[in-house]
Amino acid sequence: MPTLARQNDVFVLDLGDGENRLDRDWVAAVEAALKEVAEAEGPRALVTTGTGRFYSNGLDLDWLSAHDGERHDFTVRVHELFARLLCLPVITVAAVQGHAFGAGAIFSLAHDFRVMRADRGYWCLPESHMGMPFPRGMAALAQARLTSHTAQEAMLTSRRYGGAEAEAAHIVDHAVTEDAVRGTALGIAAAHAAKAGDALGTTKARMVTGVLAALRDIDAPSG
8 A cells, every 4th residue: 555754855665565556545545645745834745656576557447446436526636636736735756666557657646757767677558459449537647748649659559668768758857776766756756845835836726727627527427
């Protein structure tokens, strides 16, 4: 399960050491961590990362199948998690040390910056390959963060991007060696920790007003 620690001015949220799929408990743990970071005082920033092969392998489809009656409410909750991360009043950096697929890849896009391992691991939106439409909020977030060419390629073809390819496509800001992923992310976060505060959160929200509206459409989150 996700765990939050602090290194000087940088909070580090470890998403877990398994596939780190999004289910009810995982989302609740991340919600609690974001709340703690948002309510802390003074200079601060946030780095998220995983331990092992996966940053996040996306939605837990087995859990969703077993809780089909919760699908609508869970989609709303995941969308709100992404919205909260988008306008968190601190600089956020995703340290993508392993595979990021589906909703896990989109979760990385909700950060301000992304660092990815260059030599191993993939960033991918597999929904088209799986015959699944993107929920409207997730589609809006992907299109806002990616260039139009990359959004079309990633969303329609389910291409798997290695770290260097993701950097070239401007999906991530930096592709670095395995042992440099966390350190690079921490460096970016620490350099901007003094900017934390309500003004930063407001600026971030105003940059993505359309995305936030789509993510917070609770009547038709999947339509």
